[in-house]
Every structure is written in structure tokens, then in C-alpha cells.
Amino acid sequence: MAMADESKVDPDPSKGHLMGGTKTRIMQVVWPIFCFCLYGFFSFWYFPWATLTGAYRLGVLSEPLGLLAWALAHYWFVAWGFVTLNAVLVDFVAEHVFPEVPYYNPKARPDYSMAERLKFTWEHLWNTGVLAILQILVRVDCLFPWIFKQLGLINQTPLSSAELHQQSVGANTNMTVSPSIDDPVLGVFGGELSPDLLVSCYRPGSGSVMGDMLVAFAFIQVGIVFADISYCAWHLTQHKYKFLNRITNHGYHHQFHYPIGACGSWLAWLDICFSATFSHLLPTGLTVAIFQAMGFFNLSDFGIIGWKFVLQMYIHEMNHFAHTGKQVPVWSGCPLFPPLGFALNLQDSIACHEAHHNFGNCSFGLLSVGDKIFGTAQYPVDHPKHIKKQKKVA
Ligand SMILES: [Zn+2]
Numbered sequence: 001m002a003m004a005d006e007s008k009v010d011p012d013p014s015k016g017h018l019m020g021g022t023k024t025r026i027m028q029v030v031w032p033i034f035c036f037c038l039y040g041f042f043s044f045w046y047f048p049w050a051t052l053t054g055a056y057r058l059g060v061l062s063e064p065l066g067l068l069a070w071a072l073a074h075y076w077f078v079a080w081g082f083v084t085l086n087a088v089l090v091d092f093v094a095e096h097v098f099p100e101v102p103y104y105n106p107k108a109r110p111d112y113s114m115a116e117r118l119k120f121t122w123e124h125l126w127n128t129g130v131l132a133i134l135q136i137l138v139r140v141d142c143l144f145p146w147i148f149k150q151l152g153l154i155n156q157t158p159l160s161s162a163e164l165h166q167q168s169v170g171a172n173t174n175m176t177v178s179p180s181i182d183d184p185v186l187g188v189f190g191g192e193l194s195p196d197l198l199v200s201c202y203r204p205g206s207g208s209v210m211g212d213m214l215v216a217f218a219f220i221q222v223g224i225v226f227a228d229i230s231y232c233a234w235h236l237t238q239h240k241y242k243f244l245n246r247i248t249n250h251g252y253h254h255q256f257h258y259p260i261g262a263c264g265s266w267l268a269w270l271d272i273c274f275s276a277t278f279s280h281l282l283p284t285g286l287t288v289a290i291f292q293a294m295g296f297f298n299l300s301d302f303g304i305i306g307w308k309f310v311l312q313m314y315i316h317e318m319n320h321f322a323h324t325g326k327q328v329p330v331w332s333g334c335p336l337f338p339p340l341g342f343a344l345n346l347q348d349s350i351a352c353h354e355a356h357h358n359f360g361n362c363s364f365g366l367l368s369v370g371d372k373i374f375g376t377a378q379y380p381v382d383h384p385k386h387i388k389k390q391k392k393v394a
């Protein structure tokens with residue numbers, strides 16, 4: 001009997017995360033560290049210090065128009081910039097770092113030209129404008145922390161931004177006025193400022209380094225699971241009721257039957273307002289409120305802003321990976337401890353969301369937890385779990 005030629009057997013796309021040998025193992029260690037440093041840098045230095053304190057000092061925040069300009073710049077352009085940067089990174093890893101990892105539906109997938117990518121990214125900028133204005137006017141992300149405070153579940157008073165700024169500058173008793181002392185990163189590098197105060201204000205506050213690492217891990221993981229379940233529930237409703245689908249123009253997102261990572265953020269403007277509320281603003285607010293009630297993240301306002309921002313970046317990352325159409329080995333569904341994500345099969349959220357775009361009537365979440373709870377998880381045609389389901393039906 002002739003042996004099957006193994007080289008001609010198509011690789012199983014659902015096993016893509018196991019391919020790539022040593023490169024995969026290195027990337028599975030490097031990627032979580034890289035992302036944490038990148039999101040942390042933006043969240044703990046760029047956003048609170050470099051811009052907020054800068055704006056305070058320039059007096060911009062005391063002028064209504066200045067405040068509006070600052071808020072729009074950050075909630076619109078900078079937020080769009082971070083999302084776009086995240087999408088570009090995810091697509092770069094999917095397409096160029098792991099080209100050998102097979103796609104689901106390889107023959108049906110279109111090529112996304114640079115011109116098309118730029119066109120949709122440009123449209124995305126305009127489509128996020130209304131959300132930015134709504135975020136400035138209505139702080140949905142503060143709803144749950146506010147409710148928890150009213151219920152007396154959160155009673156600590158974190159150091160305000162102004163107090164922390166004052167303390168960090170005053171911490172150096174021999175200071176001479178210099179431009180870099182106001183900027184903690186430059187101040188620390190220049191030896192003018194001890195990093196201790198700043199680091200201690202951003203730490204979750206468990207009392208030990210190991211405890212803080214565990215709290216950070218739990219915070220991110222709980223946050224992305226909440227985001228998945230909350231978005232899944234909204235998205236299911238949006239598909240169930242045709243008028244919701246129509247008025248939010250959800251069809252714009254469904255023009256991508258075989259998406260790339262960046263498609264995750266490409267939604268029509270009203271769809272973005274609703275989707276961001278359910279996938280970002282409400283779940284991040286709820287996660288922050290629960291952890292604050294447990295006594296963490298209460299040391300400074302900047303810390304709270306920073307951690308909320310970190311969580312949002314992980315939600316964007318989850319969304320972008322869910323749209324890559326292949327088992328990119330660095331996505332485990334558990335960003336800070338990949339072995340747990342793989343053990344729980346959370347990486348198959350990529351296959352699930354691919355099925356959502358292929359069929360349009362299943363797999364409504366971003367991490368597959370919500371879909372497994374609601375019983376709506378489905379897989380692409382070339383995924384073993386899809387074939388099993390088909391066989392069962394037949
Ligand atoms: Zn999608």
C-alpha cells in the first residue's frame with residue numbers, strides 16, 4: 001500500500017499556534033513583555049505625565065477652549081493613533097513574523113492592498129470622532145466606580161494628579177528649577193528625581209512585588225473576559241434585531257468576510273459608539289471598580305487612569321487578533337500568562353471570530369468565553385470543530 005505523501009497534506013489551520021518551532025517559543029516570551037512595556041509606557045508616562053501635567057502647566061486646562069482642544073486631541077486623535085499602532089503591530093506579526101502559519105479559508109481570502117488599508121484607517125479616524133465627543137461629555141467609564149462609591153464599596157481617596165505632581169517635584173529637596181524635573185521620566189534619567197514615589201503610586205498596592213504582579217495579571221484577565229462577555233451580549237442583540245443592525249450600519253464591519261487584524265476596529269460611527277461602550281467603557285469601568293473595592297489601584301488618580309488605559313490596550317489587542325484569520329502563535333487569550341490561555345483553549349477565539357465574519361450568525365464575542373456561555377461558538381469550515389459539528393448534524 002502506498003504511503004500518503006505527508007508534504008502534500010494541508011496543515012491543520014487550528015494548530016497554527018503550535019507551528020514555527022524556536023521562533024514561536026521566543027516570540028511567546030518576548031511578545032507579552034514587549035506589549036506590557038509598550039502599553040505601560042503609553043499609559044503611565046505618556047498619557048498622565050507628558051500630556052496631562054504638561055497641559056496643567058501651560059494653563060490649557062483652565063481655558064474652556066483649551067480644555068476642549070486637549071480632550072479632543074487625546075480622546076480622538078491620540079486614541080485613534082494607539083488603536084492604529086496596535087492594529088499595525090498585530091498585522092505585522094500575523095503576516096510577516098509568522099507567514100508560514102496557515103490561514104482559515106486560504107483560497108477565499110482577498111489581499112488587502114496598502115491603499116485599501118490606508119483608506120479604511122482614514123475612514124476609521126472620522127468614524128471615531130463622535131465617540132470621542134461622547135466620551136468627553138459622558139464619562140461612561142466612570143459609571144461603575146461612581147456606583148461603587150455611592151454604595152460605599154470604595155472609600156479610599158487616591159492622591160489627586162495635582163498632589164502627586166507636587167509631591168514628586170517636592171521630593172527632591174535640593175532641586176533647582178529645571179525643565180526635566182517636571183517630566184518624571186527625564187527627571188529619573190537625569191538623576192534629579194527618585195523613581196520610588198512614582199513607581200509606588202502606579203503599583204496596584206498589594207504590598208509585595210509578587211502580589212502586584214498577580215493583581216496586574218488578574219486585572220487584565222478579568223477585564224478582557226468582562227469585555228468579551230459584554231460585547232458578545234451587545235453584538236448578539238445587534239444581530240438578532242435587524243433594526244439595530246441597520247441603524248448602527250453593522251454591515252460596514254461585515255463587508256470583511258475574511259478580515260485582517262485591523263478590520264477589528266473598522267466599524268461605522270454609530271456602531272463604534274455602541275461597540276466601544278460595551279467592549280471598552282463599561283467593562284473597564286466595572287473591572288476598575290471591583291479591584292478598587294478590593295483595595296487595589298487606589299494610590300493615585302494617575303495610577304487609575306494608567307491602568308484603565310493598559311486594559312483598553314489589551315482589549316484592542318484581543319479585538320485585532322480575533323480578526324487575523326490565523327492562529328497567530330503569540331495570541332493565547334491570556335496576555336500575561338500564555339500557558340493558561342492555551343490550556344483553556346482561549347486562543348480559538350480567533351477561529352470563532354473568523355466564523356462570525358464567514359457566516360454572520362454565530363460567535364459574537366472576542367475571546368470565545370461569552371460564546372461558550374451563550375452556546376453560540378462556531379468555527380470556520382476548515383476547523384476540526386466545525387467538521388465535527390457538521391458530522392453531528394449529518
Ligand atoms: Zn468582527
Ligand SMILES: [Zn+2]
Binds near residue numbers: 235239250254
Ligand atoms: Zn457582527
